[in-house]
Amino acid sequence: MNKFRLTRWLISLPPILFLLIFFAAPSLIMVITSFRFPGEYGGLAPLVAPETDTMAGDSSLYGLTLEAYRFFFSDILYAEIFLKSFAVAATSTLICLIMAYPVAMLIAQSAKKYRNLMILLVVLPFASNFLIRIYAWMIILGPESAFSHFINNMLQFFGFEPVMMLFSSFAVLVGTVYVHLPFMILPLYTNLEKHDPVLLDAAQDLGANRWQRFWRVTWPQSLPGVFSGSALVFIPVLGMFAIPDILGGTGDILIGNLIKDQFLGTRDWPFGSALSIMLMLVVLCVTGLFTLLARPRAPK
Amino acid sequence: MKSSRILISLFCLLCITLTSCTSGDQVASNDLPDQDDNILRLFNWNNYISQQTIERFEQICQCRVTQDYYSDNEELLAKLAAGATGYDLLVPTGNAMDTLIHQGVLSALDKAQIPNLKNIDPNYLGTLFDPDNRYSIPYAYTTTLVGFNREKLAELNLPTDSWSIIFEPEYLKKIRGRVTVLDSQRELMAAALKYLGYSANDTDEVHWQQAKKLIIQAKPYWAAFSNTSYIRELAVGNLWVAHGYSNDMYQAALDAQKTGRHFTVDFVIPREGAVLSLDSMVLHHTGHQPDLAHRFINFMLEGKNSAELTNLTGSGNPNLAAQPYILPEIITNPAIFPDMAQLTRLEMLQDINHTQRRLLSRIWTEIKLR
Numbered sequence: 001m002n003k004f005r006l007t008r009w010l011i012s013l014p015p016i017l018f019l020l021i022f023f024a025a026p027s028l029i030m031v032i033t034s035f036r037f038p039g040e041y042g043g044l045a046p047l048v049a050p051e052t053d054t055m056a057g058d059s060s061l062y063g064l065t066l067e068a069y070r071f072f073f074s075d076i077l078y079a080e081i082f083l084k085s086f087a088v089a090a091t092s093t094l095i096c097l098i099m100a101y102p103v104a105m106l107i108a109q110s111a112k113k114y115r116n117l118m119i120l121l122v123v124l125p126f127a128s129n130f131l132i133r134i135y136a137w138m139i140i141l142g143p144e145s146a147f148s149h150f151i152n153n154m155l156q157f158f159g160f161e162p163v164m165m166l167f168s169s170f171a172v173l174v175g176t177v178y179v180h181l182p183f184m185i186l187p188l189y190t191n192l193e194k195h196d197p198v199l200l201d202a203a204q205d206l207g208a209n210r211w212q213r214f215w216r217v218t219w220p221q222s223l224p225g226v227f228s229g230s231a232l233v234f235i236p237v238l239g240m241f242a243i244p245d246i247l248g249g250t251g252d253i254l255i256g257n258l259i260k261d262q263f264l265g266t267r268d269w270p271f272g273s274a275l276s277i278m279l280m281l282v283v284l285c286v287t288g289l290f291t292l293l294a295r296p297r298a299p300k
Numbered sequence: 301m302k303s304s305r306i307l308i309s310l311f312c313l314l315c316i317t318l319t320s321c322t323s324g325d326q327v328a329s330n331d332l333p334d335q336d337d338n339i340l341r342l343f344n345w346n347n348y349i350s351q352q353t354i355e356r357f358e359q360i361c362q363c364r365v366t367q368d369y370y371s372d373n374e375e376l377l378a379k380l381a382a383g384a385t386g387y388d389l390l391v392p393t394g395n396a397m398d399t400l401i402h403q404g405v406l407s408a409l410d411k412a413q414i415p416n417l418k419n420i421d422p423n424y425l426g427t428l429f430d431p432d433n434r435y436s437i438p439y440a441y442t443t444t445l446v447g448f449n450r451e452k453l454a455e456l457n458l459p460t461d462s463w464s465i466i467f468e469p470e471y472l473k474k475i476r477g478r479v480t481v482l483d484s485q486r487e488l489m490a491a492a493l494k495y496l497g498y499s500a501n502d503t504d505e506v507h508w509q510q511a512k513k514l515i516i517q518a519k520p521y522w523a524a525f526s527n528t529s530y531i532r533e534l535a536v537g538n539l540w541v542a543h544g545y546s547n548d549m550y551q552a553a554l555d556a557q558k559t560g561r562h563f564t565v566d567f568v569i570p571r572e573g574a575v576l577s578l579d580s581m582v583l584h585h586t587g588h589q590p591d592l593a594h595r596f597i598n599f600m601l602e603g604k605n606s607a608e609l610t611n612l613t614g615s616g617n618p619n620l621a622a623q624p625y626i627l628p629e630i631i632t633n634p635a636i637f638p639d640m641a642q643l644t645r646l647e648m649l650q651d652i653n654h655t656q657r658r659l660l661s662r663i664w665t666e667i668k669l670r
């Protein structure tokens with residue numbers, strides 16, 4: 001018994017250490033950084049200024065400050081960016097869900113021998129690099145591409161103005177949905193695969209039509225899959241910066257881009273950390289909500 | 301149950317791909333063992349030295365040259381600030397070098413080991429950032445200017461020698477969605493300030509707000525903020541006007557010419573003046589090979605080696621001894637090699653302090669969001 005407990009500890013030690021070193025410690029550093037002053041040339045100002053009297057009894061002693069947070073709340077601008085990122089993430093999640101559900105259902109209902117092959121096809125895009133796939137979209141959506149010509153010819157035929165698809169919010173949505181679609185399909189499939197077909201037969205025997213069978217039997221059962229898939233799409237999209245950078249137009253700035261800018265552009269570590277912490281709090285709330293919703297309900 | 305196990309392993313694969321793509325551009329600075337004493341380690345701009353030059357130096361010095369790359373001064377500073385070490389040579393632009401000098405992370409040069417310093421045009425020595433060239437030796441320079449599709453703009457009868465082409469709605473409405481500007485706070489601000497008649501280094505908040513207004517007014521007509529993709533888009537004809545660097549415009553012009561497009565990409569320094577970026581070779585204090593680095597600097601200052609850089613990238617060259625070896629179409633282009641009259645209208649960007657940086661960042665965020 002004692003030996004068993006020891007083995008359990010030994011096995012779980014590496015992952016715990018890994019998380020402590022590479023997750024907990026950096027997060028803590030980030031929290032501290034967000035309360036410090038930025039350095040004159042980037043980085044951080046020293047914690048204790050050389051000429052300051054260390055015996056003085058105020059908080060400037062340790063060089064800690066709420067300045068970064070004050071700056072965050074001093075302008076509605078930053079709240080707007082949070083809202084905008086939320087809207088983009090929610091839209092992407094919704095589109096992913098609408099597109100992924102039929103696919104997941106198709107896979108779950110097809111013959112067993114084809115399922116693994118189909119799943120493989122869903123994840124196949126991951127075999128090539130993420131950035132290369134996004135650059136490919138740049139070519140597909142570019143104004144001189146065959147796809148663009150086709151769309152614009154159609155539009156002109158019906159009397160509309162031609163559109164520029166690349167460098168737009170539309171392109172950003174296309175990119176995010178494309179990249180995150182498998183993350184929605186897989187949890188949905190794992191859920192749908194487990195449904196007992198007998199339930200559908202029973203519903204049919206009780207006189208339910210196709211539509212009713214879906215809404216009253218399949219959909220409620222699949223909710224945990226829907227929620228975990230949504231979390232897997234929503235949270236990464238919220239912090240993403242590469243796709244708006246590459247495909248976005250002049251107005252497509254998301255919270256991820258803003259944070260990246262603070263570290264790689266403005267060299268303002270405290271403000272960048274403060275933004276990251278605000279984002280992390282928001283993500284934690286969302287994750288909490290999803291976990292709560294995804295919890296399997298007790299049958300009535 | 302078998303299929304669920306496969307599913308789990310696929311998931312792991314997904315997670316690995318996802319994390320690896322976000323960490324793709326980290327500096328592999330500590331890969332090489334410290335004791336390996338025959339390696340010169342460069343931290344240089346992308347595509348900013350000819351492979352032939354590197355190979356020739358490796359032969360002469362019987363050593364190996366390794367390179368890591370950055371695409372932006374801020375990236376260089378950010379990576380050094382985050383602890384990248386072991387580089388012998390960096391090639392920062394003036395304002396980034398200013399920061400590095402103030403941070404005290406550069407080693408002073410021993411000019412006795414660099415006799416070829418005499419080749420450098422005195423106009424490019426003794427800059428504001430390093431008045432006695434204690435730390436820096438000029439390497440190459442670029443100007444930030446406007447590149448354009450010559451035929452298209454002639455057809456639309458638009459001016460090509462002024463910043464008005466990227467800021468005035470009156471002109472922009474004819475080329476809506478065919479214009480990009482640099483995704484750089486300092487560069488775009490400098491262009492707007494220059495157009496308003498101020499210095500590129502103006503830090504007066506009132507002037508910044510005016511520049512912001514100008515930019516927000518023009519933004520609806522721009523396709524995107526772009527730091528690199530404009531080269532390709534200009535060369536294939538998707539873009540008609542781009543705010544960018546002279547060496548990139550040279551590449552775009554060359555691409556358009558090579559692929560036989562029925563238009564020419566041209567570029568001109570706007571008459572209101574523009575930003576001059578002088579890149580210099582400096583020694584980082586964590587470098588292990590100061591002697592080798594000095595030899596490399598001296599080697600790069602030889603006319604032929606220096607000219608190879610310009611012939612490859614289309615950058616300006618402060619090296620007088622290099623001029624006979626530079627391709628005639630490059631050296632006669634006034635947008636790459638500005639004459640004295642133009643030189644007086646060019647300004648080098650100076651670094652700004654953290655309060656100004658934060659303010660500029662907020663203005664920038666507002667520009668992006670509105």
